[in-house]
Amino acid sequence: MSTEHFNQDLIQFLNDSPTPYHAVATMVQRLQKAGYESLDESETWTLKTGGKYVVTRNDSSIIAFVLGNTDQGVRMVGAHTDSPCLKVKPHPELNKHSYFQLGVEVYGGVLLNPWYDRDLSIAGRVQYINSKQELCQQLINFEKPVAVIPSLAIHLDREANNGRAVNPQTDIPPILFQLGDDEKADFRELLKEELARQGHTDCESVMEYDLSFYDTQSAAVIGLKNDFIASARLDNLLSCYVGLEALLNSQPSDVTALLVCNDHEEVGSVSTTGAQGPFLKSVLERIYGNGEPLTRAMSKSMLISTDNAHGIHPNYASKHDEHHAPVLNKGAVIKVNANQRYATNDETAAVYRLLCQQTGNQVQHFVTRSDMACGSTIGPLTAGVLGVRTLDLGLPTFGMHSIRELAGTRDAYELSKTLTEFFGLKQHAFSKI
Template sequence: MSNVDQFNNDLRGFLDASPTPFHAVETMRLRLDNAGFISLNERGEWQLEAGKGYYVIRNGSSIVAFRCGNTPVRESGWRMVGAHTDSPNLKVKPAPELHRQGYFQLGVEVYGGALLNPWFDRDLGLAGRVNYENTDGDLCSVLINLNRPVGIVPSLAIHLDREANNSRSVNPQKDLPVVLLQSDEPKNFRDLLTQVLSQQGASDVATVLDYELSFYDCQPSAMVGWNEDFIASARLDNLLSCYIGLDALLAADVSQHSVLVCNDHEEVGSQSAVGAQGPMLESVLRRITGDEVSWQRAIANSMMISADNAHGIHPNFSDKHDGNHGPLLNAGPVIKNNVNQRYATNSETSSIFRRLCASQGVAVQCFVVRSDMACGSTIGPLTASAIGVKTLDIGVPTFAMHSIRELAGSHDAFNLSKVLAAFYQLESVSTGN
């Protein structure tokens, strides 16, 4: 098996094991533990040692992992990679029960900017976090994953909507409640969750208090195409970058101070205690440096690469791209540019990245949105403005971004991991200014 094949097999395992941000962070935690990284409790004292790796988790859905280098961080700064753990999905409402025509359904909210039509007629699993009070009166939290089809959103037959192929739109309130089962008796969703917890071994559940649960596509990730040129999966945006960043961090040597931050809530604006507009990353880094002068010197010697998927040029819709900026799948990572600072890239950070790609024999592409279209954004500008670090926005080119199933090239993730591993080992990010 080639290095690329092994990488993609491990990547697919990570994607399939991570239906929610909670599961993604848990999967990353296990890999970090196996690599000798040490979990830090923010409530306690930290005793950090050069050459060792550590990580901090907040809310179970955001993580900062870092290695302590061999030189004072104020002199060398950090090499940072950022990504996000969340993806658009359908989240179960707090009071979701719907009983209609003998069917028991769950009402859902749309999380993020999801493409809604692909959610119809899919085998849907359910996963997330459940909080409950146990029989001793303690508050407990547990992750669940019903890794089987437990729900579906059936389409309306074309015979009942003859204009479906011409003008069908989706009303999230009316059209997306998920069919769970048939029953003439009213059901309570929390009672069903109590049964699930009992089946998973939690026999001490007194009351299910609340939950954060999402439906997801049960179809596993796959290598697709005549020559297996592509990876198809849910949540490529942006678990693909989380995995690439983690793989690069674990592959890099321990001489440099290196950081991987994977934030939750990017798809809804990042304004949360654990989002990129929150204080998590800055508070961890400040705690590492200690005093204010060391913090300012460290940031001045640092660089952040924000890794989030880029729009590959679609052969059926090529007019949606600027003619000179149409990234191809399997043609290298994409530098993302926007003069209005929707991306944090500047000529200095992009030049550093181009040199890194050249050093690894990896081609590089660039993306600029059409001048008559709005541009999305990433955690890059948010992090850059929050802590003042020079930043670059890049990503793997992707089709069907924000669909229930996305598509990326089978070589791009592996190549970007090599570049990011080289970045983590870069001695200086100074260009003489």
């Protein structure tokens, strides 16, 4: 696959994945097409060496693996399916000055100002009662622009460019349409109508939902020389896609190759589907057994936690340590933090650097300024649950947690090739893993 084809397929993946539910559904579809067998957590598993399997939890987290010899370790790549966004509240209806708006709750560390004046749609999952009084669920995506959050004109706030604060309760409820005199609107009835338009006509009443607003502008390759890819949700669907492509392109090995993409990283990962929850460990126990067998397997294993890294911004270069300032299209970034906000240590970093030397791929380092706080990833949390040696890695990006982020067009393709090699490593390819 060429870099151009890789990025066009990445764009399609990003466009198809407005929520974690849609991302997981898209990944499952691609894995099944490649011969992966779907597993159900509620059933007994019969696994075979060389078998390809995929399992999901809550439709928002996913684990896919190719089973190697169970007396060997596992090569794991981790990412997360969720992104900062605006979620629709349970009773969201706001009728103000003839406009119908929806109350929203901020999910994760959203950079709020870029949400203004964007063409927004709604997607997620809906729980409903059908004509047989059965509880059903269905993914939904309005697809077309259905809402907007208009900016306040500068004439009404002359100091806007000097620092306009955003109140998430009062300033960002999106506008969906205008109401007639004395007209009221019921959001659940609107969802019922949309389900019917999408072919799900058996909905009697909507019970609950998990819905988010998203920007309808397509992901795109941009720049005069096509250096960049711009999209919503690059953090962290970019890593999900890279890990998925690496797994699909990897060659069979004596070591199990596994991809895990968790939900809820942006809000702390403590959930049934998060990295600090039991999902990954429970799957590994079903492969290796619990207690001593799992401990022995983890001692032979390694996880590469892939999440985005802050590329040095030419307009804000002072926000970086000048010796640890990643540049877009100069390779993936080893992320280091002395206080274990990242799980990288000297051993795992050396393993990856050696792998890059052998594959001819570039690598950079990121350490946050010593006078600034550091974010975190699923790396330390997964390492803490499993006791597995872990590397935190990321692709350099601009605008992290904005409604539209920016990455290099060459970095993801290169990282995918490196992770493909990592998945295919024999048990003793490196002395340490």
